[in-house]
Amino acid sequence: MLAQNNEKRGGLRQQLSKTLRYLRIYGLGRTWFKVAGRMRTPLVLRSLRPGRVAGRDIAMIGCGQFAFATIGYFIRRRFGNRFAECFDPATPAATSFAKFYGIPQPSATAEAAIHADAVRIVYIASNHASHTPYAVEALAAGKTVYVEKPVAVSLEQMCRLAAAARSTTGKLYAGYNRPFSGAIGQLRPHCQGQQGPLTLSCFISGHVLGPDHWYRRAEEGTRICGNVGHWLDLAVHMLSWNTLPDRWTVMLAWSNENARDDDVSISLTSERGDLVNIVLTARNEPFEGINETINVQWGETIAKIDDFRRMEVWQGSRNRVHRFWPKDVGHGAAILQPFKPGRPWREVELSTLLMLHITAMVKAAQRHSEFSFSAASAQLEAAIISGTSNASDSAIAG
Incomplete structure (x- = not known):
């Protein structure tokens, strides 16, 4: 007792x-x-x-x-x-x-x-x-x-x-909210107009999910759909500020063969030289919920976002610090989209196609593949036109 x-x-x-x-x-x-x-x-x-x-x-x-x-x-x-x-x-x-x-x-x-x-x-x-x-x-x-x-x-x-x-x-x-966050909104003017490649690194300390958690059900799409889609969507959104490259090489590494969507690293490199790296780790439960560190280098702009509560931006000798209180992950602006202009749906379609491609890789234990936005979009449009919705998830794993 x-x-x-x-x-x-x-x-x-x-x-x-x-x-x-x-x-x-x-x-x-x-x-x-x-x-x-x-x-x-x-x-x-x-x-x-x-x-x-x-x-x-x-x-x-x-x-x-x-x-x-x-x-x-x-x-x-x-x-x-x-x-x-x-x-x-x-x-x-x-x-x-x-x-x-x-x-x-x-x-x-x-x-x-x-x-x-x-x-x-x-x-x-x-x-x-x-x-x-x-x-x-x-x-x-x-x-x-x-x-x-x-x-x-x-x-x-x-x-x-x-x-x-x-x-x-x-x-x-x-409901992808990171593009609506205060930090991303403040960062955009510093990055628009850049013609060279982007380096984007996202490190996420996520929730520990037990084997019986509903995310683990086969039909729910793994944590790639449940979590990683957020940062894939953020990458597509940021790249779309300028020109979104079409062709990408995708490489995955995971630490546990029996849980390939936990403690996973996803690296994407474009034909232009863009580098996007996403690490999702869930080795222990973060006390305050999901914690994110995002680093950006694009042209002369370098930025670090600390859990969407603080952002520091460097441009040459100039340095700016932005603080966000309450913490602003973009939920408010995202949720209110039906009442004011939202972001282009096309961005969401493209990020979802990439997310589903990586989901298929994880399910198939495939560590390397090639992905094309134009090819995936053409496959989607062909399925819509045919009216059969018979596009294959395994086909998009390259």
């Missing part, structure tokens, strides 16, 4: 310490939403208060922690309580989301939420393999769609999503 009490006290101390750290990183409002999203007790939810009621026109598909504490937080802060419908197969998550956001009751199915007359915008933050089917359904209904990353976990899904996006009046936005 004494050991159990000590363990309980230790757990409480750790949670308190983490909350205090989050307060320093994110501020009071965002931290309290994170706490509420985890606990979802009536007392905590009442302490937040759902805010003013706005025109209810949003359906939330997937009511987990990210939907409640991130999407919900930024929607509520900008517009007030705008959710009209919600759905999650986990009843407690759907019920607590509905109660807090003033929805009379959760929808019985995702389809019911999507097709509700009041719904104009659909946010999708469910499990990864379900993103494409829900997005296709919502686009077919003419809705504006915001789909969390990854937008697809297979080339067959990407073909379906791309075909839906091309044949509907609905608009489609993706």
Whole structure:
């Protein structure tokens, strides 16, 4: 009993310490939403208060922690309580989301939420393999769609999503948020106009995922889709500031043959000489969540981004330091894309094709391949035109 009490006290101390750290990183409002999203007790939810009621026109598909504490937080802060419908197969998550956001009751199915007359915008933050089917359904209904990353976990899904996006009046936005971060926005003017090659290095300390974590399910696309897609998308976005090279050599190295998407290094070199290196490691749990260090060298510009809380930029003898508080990974601006101009969808398509190529390499234990954006895009368009969605994931591994 004494050991159990000590363990309980230790757990409480750790949670308190983490909350205090989050307060320093994110501020009071965002931290309290994170706490509420985890606990979802009536007392905590009442302490937040759902805010003013706005025109209810949003359906939330997937009511987990990210939907409640991130999407919900930024929607509520900008517009007030705008959710009209919600759905999650986990009843407690759907019920607590509905109660807090003033929805009379959760929808019985995702389809019911999507097709509700009041719904104009659909946010999708469910499990990864379900993103494409829900997005296709919502686009077919003419809705504006915001789909969390990854937008697809297979080339067959990407073909379906791309075909839906091309044949509907609905608009489609993706939850890749790093391009919307304050640091990347500040860095862009220093890099636009560069004609030479880019060197981009991303080192990510990620969450430890146990063997039974849902990311590990075969249909969910590995951590390449679940995590690494963020930094592949960032690379495509940054390269697109100038000219995105077409042909790339891709090399992978992993430390554990039985978990090739953990503790993995991905190196991409372009025909122009660009070098992109991404290292995802998960050897222990980062106390404050995912931690990122990003280094850039492009022409006369050198930059270092420290966890999207601080950035230092050097240009010759000139040196600038930018600080971002609260920590700005770009969630707010990304989530609000349906209400203002977003980034070009073409960038997301291209980064997804590259992500799926690397996913196929990891699944096949393939360490080296060649990739072409134009060839992958042509394969995608051919599948859309044929209407068969029969493009092969293994074919894109080169």
